[in-house]
Amino acid sequence: MRNDIVDYILMKPPNNPFVLNTYHGKKYFCDREDDLDKLQNHIDNERNVVLYAWRRLGKSALIQRFFEELEDTGKYETLYVDFLATHTIEDAVRTITTVIYDKYGKTKTGFSAAMQKLLSMMGATISFDPYSGAPELSLGLRQPGTEEHSLDVLGEFLRERKKKIVITIDEFQQVAHYEQDNAEAIFRSWTQKFPDIRFIFSGSHRTMMVEMFADNSRPFYQSAQLMSLLPIPLEKYIPFIQGHFKAKGKTISNEQIEMIYTWARGQTYTIQLVCNYLYAQYTQVKDEHIQKIYQDILEQQQGIFANFSKMLTRTQWNVFKAIAKEEPLYNPLSKDFIQKHRLGAASTVNTALKSLQKSELVVVDDGAYLVHEVLLARWMAKL
Known part of the structure; x- marks a missing residue:
């Protein structure tokens, strides 16, 4: 993702909508109007936000869409920082500094004086990759503090x-894994020192994000407003999908979109993926076309999905597979479920289940136990 969110303007229109x-x-972004309004209300009223969701629900795209609106007002400057690849506070500082450099470091005549002063105060230097020209930040010798x-x-x-200033820190749950035990406290102290800066803490590990901000023993307890991102409603998706098909003289029915929505469990990425293939291959979509696309997508992923049986213990794999086959499953420790899939003792199943939940391979949504990754669930259900 580009650090300057509004650079999307320079993109060429996609061949596939x-x-x-x-x-x-905005043309290729479906709905989320209520979520955009909530984010705007939080920022206008000087509240920091925790945006969390199950994977692949369009969280990052929502942030980009929101940042576009903020920048358009002329009142805000936005920064998007991704902590996914960070493992220490030093990594985090380097990542934040690089984003700030990308946003403010360049002028028409070269390197900005303000950025030179900033790096000097940090004891940092910027060099440039001789091949790519990309900036490389060096923080020099680091002392405690x-x-x-x-x-x-x-x-x-x-x-x-x-x-x-509004900063989004994506994959913020990484801070909980840093080598330094006090990493969360350091970042909490930082946000408190600068109350004029608004923060959106975003993460794809939903359980961990909630724990960081809702556990009264953690530094970020009640320091930001929790905002859960839910699937886009079907009634919003139907006109969005049909509109793009119709613009190219193509057709897809309400019932077919509902079929895709259900199969994808409302997951934004999977809906987009199926529609991307259908749009590319067919003018008048038929039910058998949808089934073929399902099959093609799962076959493409087979090499990756097959590795899960090697990564998990035998019991974990069997429980994992059984949950996919039973979706939605409300009582994984029931006698009927365990016997049907020959899973062994309930205590063994419970241990495996806890392990799968800890890694968020399995999640609980409205009381139903689900394989988190939709495509993986659909593939395992066929085994």
């Missing part, structure tokens, strides 16, 4: 901007 990997503008100082310097730089 059902985009999969990035945000291409240096990261806190660097964060303070970054915060002061942002606070001095004329416009209001």
